[in-house]
Amino acid sequence: MKNLLSSDWYKLRRLKSFWVCLIINMGLALANVSLIQFSNGGALDGMGALDYFPRCFSTSTPLFACISVSIFAAGEFGYGTMKNIASHGFRRDAIFFSKTLVGWLISLVYIVGYFLFTFFPALIFWGVGTASETFVTDALLIAALQILLTLAFSTLFTTVAFLLRQSGGAMAISICIMQFSLLGASLLQLFLQEVLHIENQLPHYLISSCMNALYDPLTQEVIQRCLLVGFGFLIVFLLCGLLPLRKRDIK
Amino acid sequence: METVLETKDLTKQFGGKTAVSHVDMEVHRGDIYGFIGKNGAGKTTLIRMAVGLAAPTSGSIRLMGSDHLEEQRRKIGTVIEYPAVFPHMTAKENMEAQCRLLGVKNVKKETDNLLEIVGLGDTGKKKARNFSLGMKQRLAIALALIGNPEFLCLDEPTNGLDPAGIVEVRDLIQRLNRERQITVLISSHILGELSKLATRYGIIHQGRMLEQFTAEELEERCRSGLEIHVDNREAAVKLLHEQFRIADIRPLENGGLLLPEPCTQPALLNQALIQAGIMVDSLHTRQGDLEHYFMQVTSQAEAAFARAGQ
Numbered sequence: 001m002k003n004l005l006s007s008d009w010y011k012l013r014r015l016k017s018f019w020v021c022l023i024i025n026m027g028l029a030l031a032n033v034s035l036i037q038f039s040n041g042g043a044l045d046g047m048g049a050l051d052y053f054p055r056c057f058s059t060s061t062p063l064f065a066c067i068s069v070s071i072f073a074a075g076e077f078g079y080g081t082m083k084n085i086a087s088h089g090f091r092r093d094a095i096f097f098s099k100t101l102v103g104w105l106i107s108l109v110y111i112v113g114y115f116l117f118t119f120f121p122a123l124i125f126w127g128v129g130t131a132s133e134t135f136v137t138d139a140l141l142i143a144a145l146q147i148l149l150t151l152a153f154s155t156l157f158t159t160v161a162f163l164l165r166q167s168g169g170a171m172a173i174s175i176c177i178m179q180f181s182l183l184g185a186s187l188l189q190l191f192l193q194e195v196l197h198i199e200n201q202l203p204h205y206l207i208s209s210c211m212n213a214l215y216d217p218l219t220q221e222v223i224q225r226c227l228l229v230g231f232g233f234l235i236v237f238l239l240c241g242l243l244p245l246r247k248r249d250i251k
Numbered sequence: 252m253e254t255v256l257e258t259k260d261l262t263k264q265f266g267g268k269t270a271v272s273h274v275d276m277e278v279h280r281g282d283i284y285g286f287i288g289k290n291g292a293g294k295t296t297l298i299r300m301a302v303g304l305a306a307p308t309s310g311s312i313r314l315m316g317s318d319h320l321e322e323q324r325r326k327i328g329t330v331i332e333y334p335a336v337f338p339h340m341t342a343k344e345n346m347e348a349q350c351r352l353l354g355v356k357n358v359k360k361e362t363d364n365l366l367e368i369v370g371l372g373d374t375g376k377k378k379a380r381n382f383s384l385g386m387k388q389r390l391a392i393a394l395a396l397i398g399n400p401e402f403l404c405l406d407e408p409t410n411g412l413d414p415a416g417i418v419e420v421r422d423l424i425q426r427l428n429r430e431r432q433i434t435v436l437i438s439s440h441i442l443g444e445l446s447k448l449a450t451r452y453g454i455i456h457q458g459r460m461l462e463q464f465t466a467e468e469l470e471e472r473c474r475s476g477l478e479i480h481v482d483n484r485e486a487a488v489k490l491l492h493e494q495f496r497i498a499d500i501r502p503l504e505n506g507g508l509l510l511p512e513p514c515t516q517p518a519l520l521n522q523a524l525i526q527a528g529i530m531v532d533s534l535h536t537r538q539g540d541l542e543h544y545f546m547q548v549t550s551q552a553e554a555a556f557a558r559a560g561q
Contacts, residue, residue, distance in 0.1 A: 007352035014340055014348075080335030084349060084394060087302035087331070087404075089324030249305040
């Protein structure tokens with residue numbers, strides 16, 4: 001596993017799309033803060049950097065993670081280099097976990113990159129702002145939950161890449177899942193309510209919905225929901241990627 | 252003799268189609284094993300099962316005499332179907348990624364040494380995407396050599412190479428076998444090339460292993476000359492010896508006789524045999540190379556399969 005991780009880390013560092021997406025992600029972060037600063041003549045309602053903290057985590061980060069993870073994980077199949085790994089007796093589980101862990105690392109780097117390029121410009125533009133008594137715990141919780149949810153997304157991207165084994169296809173499917181899962185969940189919610197008369201809040205239990213919920217003041221319900229959704233999807237996606245890989249041949 | 256690869260009753264089915272059927276195969280240590288078969292005969296599938304890329308439907312595989320395949324596969328280098336390299340990396344970067352994977356300690360030394368061996372020592376910052384097919388193939392072989400493998404599985408390593416590239420790869424394989432004592436399993440369509448290289452052969456056809464034989468046995472089987480089939484071999488040998496002074500007459504496994512070339516005119520020979528009351532069933536010139544032998548064995552197998560209604 002150590003060797004797999006070392007090799008994957010080396011490959012990631014040489015992946016141009018990883019760096020390009022990181023730069024664009026950071027550029028977007030800077031652009032967002034700059035837009036608020038320069039279109040409103042300063043922060044909204046005397047807002048400081050600490051008030052802006054929840055928005056230092058972007059829902060666009062998973063999109064860039066999707067691009068990089070898809071190219072990184074599925075590229076091995078496209079180039080045929082997965083044969084160089086699997087033919088040396090490495091267990092399929094270890095191969096998948098190594099790619100998943102590096103996928104998580106990609107997401108973490110993007111989260112940190114976006115955060116730094118949002119928070120520090122905000123600090124420069126608007127000052128520190130006022131911190132509530134619970135700010136530190138809330139900030140840590142928000143950060144932890146945003147990371148958990150992004151890692152769940154990242155696991156999805158790795159799983160799709162291993163299932164489709166083609167970068168472009170994996171990217172397309174992952175983006176569709178991100179973009180249209182809310183529509184699908186809303187339709188299903190409607191069907192369950194109107195046809196089967198089952199009350200439900202299905203769209204709230206999506207990763208993207210949970211990420212958005214973290215922009216508002218934290219409540220116990222949101223924290224629990226984020227934990228459930230984050231860990232739930234993460235485990236489901238892990239199993240979806242792992243189990244078929246054990247059986248499938250590698251071309 | 253120690254075997255590095257041994258399969259017993261190995262079978263692989265895709266859906267309802269059998270790609271490899273009950274194959275028993277043995278590659279001995281030190282062999283350059285030429286694995287021969289038409290497209291779709293099952294060569295690649297068998298190699299892929301041996302190296303762990305595909306799971307057998309049934310049957311068993313032993314590597315280096317052991318059933319602990321995952322452990323033994325660390326000692327195998329592979330090039331399967333096409334050179335698998337990262338196009339956006341240089342030769343050295345490709346090598347380093349693989350060195351890290353295999354836990355090689357002295358990456359720079361191993362990389363420089365192997366790239367030198369395959370003749371890619373001076374590619375510098377050129378990305379693999381800009382390599383010729385021959386260069387990619389040699390890089391793939393260098394990747395397969397990382398970690399000093401005991402066994403090299405090369406599936407069609409000369410595919411797409413020009414004649415010079417083919418000679419280079421051939422020389423390289425012979426050198427690795429001779430100098431590093433690496434056992435090599437090599438599949439190829441270019442039988443002429445394979446016959447210059449292999450020390451043992453296996454012929455696979457429609458997923459079944461038809462024959463395994465040594466280079467010496469092949470030489471014996473492929474000896475060119477005039478092959479005759481008669482109803483009385485002893486009488487024919489006596490007549491040919493006395494009347495035509497042909498000394499080196501070899502009895503064949505298929506019941507025929509092989510006369511060295513050039514011995515005499517076939518028509519005169521035929522006439523003499525008939526006049527002596529020996530019935531001549533057939534008389535033809537036998538071509539002596541792997542290609543003809545392969546065609547003969549596979550066409551006989553096809554006829555046998557057809558007779559068996561398969």
